[in-house]
Amino acid sequence: MSRLFPESVRRLLEELQKLPTIGPKSAQRLMLHLLAAPMEDARALSESIVALREKVIPCPVCGNLSEDGPCAICKDAIRDLTQICVVEEPIDLIAIERAHDFRGVYHVLGGRISPLDGILPEDLSVDKLIERILDPDSGVTEVILATNTDVEGDATAGYLADVLHERFPKLTVTRIATGLPIGGELDYADQVTLIKALQGRRKI
Amino acid sequence: MSRLFPESVRRLLEELQKLPTIGPKSAQRLMLHLLAAPMEDARALSESIVALREKVIPCPVCGNLSEDGPCAICKDAIRDLTQICVVEEPIDLIAIERAHDFRGVYHVLGGRISPLDGILPEDLSVDKLIERILDPDSGVTEVILATNTDVEGDATAGYLADVLHERFPKLTVTRIATGLPIGGELDYADQVTLIKALQGRRKI
Secondary structure: OOOOHHHHHHHHHHHOOOOOOOOOHHHHHHHHHHHHOOHHHHHHHHHHHHHHHOOOEOHHHHHHHEOOOOHHHHHOOOOEEEEEEEOOHHHHHHHHHHHHOOOOOOOEEEOOEEEHHHOOOOOOOHHHHHHHHHHHOOHHHHHHHHEOOOHHHHHHHHHEEEEEHHOOOOOOEEEOOOOOOOOOOOHHHHHHHHHHHHHOOOOO | OOOHHEEEEEEHHHHHOOOOOOOOHHHHHHHHHHHHHHHHHHHHHHHHHHHHHHHOEOOOOOOEEEEEOOHHHHHHHHOOEEEEEOOHHHHHHHHHHHOOOOEEEEEEOOOOOHHHOOOOOOHHHHHHHHHHHOOOOOOOOEEEEEOOOOHHHHHHHHHHHHHHHOOOOEEEEEEOOOOOOOOOOHHOOOEEEEEEHHHHHOOO
């Protein structure tokens, strides 16, 4: 197939296919769109990719995406500094913000403990989290552990809970709930989710 | 949501969402990937978008994607010049090439007749197709009309058939077959496809 295309088309197709969820057919569709789109759109896309890499830095406070100094959430005077929600990656922060419910601040770990991938606790921004809790200005009262609910995410939450309980005996440390998703049918739920949903049952 | 992101992130998300099939969530996933990818990959993608626009031209013979002079198919000495397959856009040519069956050459019309969108026969490369058939060097014996099988594609094929029959009474003009797709179930087929499949029945 590929010898069908001129060199510049082939190169773009290759680069597009390095992106997640973009296979050969999607890459072709995107390429044909870029070929037909207004020149300024193609140029704007091209420039904004490089600008992203040149400008974006992790927020020095929480690790979220930022451009210079603290991120939009850390700068937001309305956010409740006493609640810190700990997530693995910026994408998780975005997911929680989409729900428009949480009004506290975040702490992005930059991953999760995964010895098989060579990621140990010291590779995550745990020290910085402890520093933030120690800071008397923020007066943190609760840390919500919102790492993913898979094996590594649970292990990371467990590790953090141990560390935090030991250092800050008065701090409330919580873990996001697991159970059936809203609108979920028991028949379709996997076994582990069902067990967790039963174990986590509450009086109503 | 968007005020969450720094300016450069917001700009990239906007540009990504102009692409077909990329919604807000896909754009975020692509952005995070580009942020984490090796810098040379991000730069290569950025550069290849501009290179595409600067280098790709329509093949002067058939209208397929090319960089300078005739495209890879028109330059291929093995292709059978006596059969021309007429398609609407380069994407259709790519689809036919993927099937690895057709060994003739192509003619890309650059669209289909659609008076409602202001596209008339003179906006398509019909004159160039006639020129190619007139060229004694190619000795064209058959023109396969492979425009899409929707209303405008059928109308375009009908128009071309009329023009070609009138100018070249000896030329074989064919239309790609319509009917049930292979592996198709009658129960799932739409009414029009079923009618066409019945009308197009053949002795076996």
